[in-house]
Amino acid sequence: MYNNHHGIYTIRGDMCYENKLMANTALPGRPPAESICLTVSDHDRNSTTPKRKRRLRISPVTVANVFIILIVFASLVFLEYGPTPSAKLGFYCKDPTISYPYKGDSISLLLILGGSLVGPLIVIAATELYREKNFNKRWGIEIWNWFRDFTIGMTVNLLLTQVTKVFIGEHRPHFFDTCLPDAAQTCLPGEFITDYKCTNSIYSNYVITDSSRSFPSGHASVSVYTSLFCAIYIHLRLPSHQLRLVIKPFIIVCILLWSVVCCSTRITDYRHHWWDVLAGFILGIACVVYTVITLCKPFEMPLVVSKTHRPSASTTTLLDVKNKDATSVII
Structure with a gap:
């Protein structure tokens, strides 16, 4: 016509x-x-259609989130290294629980923090790559979403741990060796001392102040949070039907061993009492439960499409030649 x-x-x-x-x-x-x-x-x-250029827009919510995160991290640094007002803890004269020698850390603060950030990032990236099979845009988005939720939970964990250390605290097992309180030389066994001054000039003020921040164990809370989050993530996100029976449980056990080693060395290094490690263990569990239930989106397994429901290769979409934007009809 x-x-x-x-x-x-x-x-x-x-x-x-x-x-x-x-x-x-x-x-x-x-x-x-x-x-x-x-x-x-x-x-x-x-047929060719002009492509619109996308402009990068930063929402006010994103700016507010970044601002809050910067404030929290600045607060953590100030609580750890700044002159925070904390109560001066007393001690019992000749107390054997705080008379151990100072041996340092088998797992340093830099190692525990670095491993707790880089390790989960590697686990998340490898798992999402295994699910997506290629380096596409969705792969990067999934990594960002999961690592963002993990980092938020980690920040909450660190903030709770550090605030408790500063405002509650407890003498470490090596307190006498690190502080060398002047009143400990003339006091009677069993006497409770509140008026004393540290006389040890070998260690810095930070080490001496840190000798009264034993409760709770930060290494325990961070390592438990990291290990449990990664274990739950791998268990629910890594496809089991594509792996052998032993591979997936073996990976989870190796990750959980990280928290076991961190908690054990805090006791053997005389850096914490066993109840400090237990408190950090409980705090780490509470934070990972909060993160998984509240912050993270549902852990979804990959969608398996049955071969009987796959569309045939000959199926196509018939477009209106006169108007390309018309409604598509499936043949």
């Missing part, structure tokens, strides 16, 4: 075999031409 008055030509489209479109072109004043079959996919491929 064509219109001589407006001088336009039309295309008549009918269904052809093999998902093709039968078209008859007609110019003004001329009879319709012979019918030809056009492949819908060829039409889609040849």
